[in-house]
Amino acid sequence: MTAVLTGLRAWTVQRVSAVYVLFFFLTTLVWLAVHRPVSYAQWHAWVTSGGVRPAMMLFFAALLVHAWVGLRDVLLDYVKPLLIRAAALGALALGLAGLGGWAAQILISA
């Protein structure tokens, strides 16, 4: 992922994902302010209605890719020994993939 998501591509992905994350976050805030769901049933109904579920999946995907590019940049800047860097990048990739899988599992089973 480091090799394919680098330079201009990584920079573009980070900005596009940031725009989507912000858009989804603000839209969700507006929905919460208007509908004020007070029960799990209302919340569940919203998540499973229309295109909310795929939009939410896309939100988590964008958030994780955004985090990957940003944290990978931090590791490239600060972690110089190659072995430690590779281990840190691997742990980061595993952690983010785990979070992504967890989010997907919750959304699919909802």
Next chain:
Amino acid sequence: MKFLIYRYNPETGTKPHMQAYDVTLQHGDHMLLDALMRLREQDDSLAFRKSCREGVCGSDAMNINGRNWLACITPLASLKEPVTLRPLPSFPVIRDLVVDMTRFFRHYHAIRPYVIDDEPPPERERLQTPAERSELDGLYECILCACCTGFCPSYWWNPDRYLGPAALLQAMRFIADSRDRATAERLEFLDDAYRLFRCRSIMNCTEVCPKHLNPNRAIDRIRMRMLKHEI
């Protein structure tokens, strides 16, 4: 006027240290470089670079009270005492305030700082319209003093692989040049994880440019040109 100056001479083997000086200024001493010249009358072992004395050559770039600037255009009246002088941060020190610029100029040469045009030369010069020429404004004025590069945290972290703001501003100068025919190659050269994209828009470069240029904007312009080129 009181000074605190970084001293290091690898030939003597003594460790780097800060040395205090008290300089008596004379009539006509207005700039920091004047004070340094006066100081050297007291201590001729102090090493620093200078040449034009008017902010054109960029030789006397140094860290003045924590901020990179040129000694020759720094009014003494603007400085808080003791005036602390250090060499440009992140540059290897040759002696006292003199730094090794080899790596800096290696990055500069890497961006191929000349117009590339393999087409047959015209009978007279290659002309530009006034609009094409104005594209170079804010870029060609760079004097390569290294104030910006020496104050860039991204450069401190990756000095060997990140080109730094000065070289990138120069890269944009040739990308923007209507006479140049190597734009695609220049953009491809910069498209990797380190050369350009280590810039995090911290903007220290713009803050300390003694020619009041904006390397951060030049870097943004390269990114946008790259994006357009890719699309």
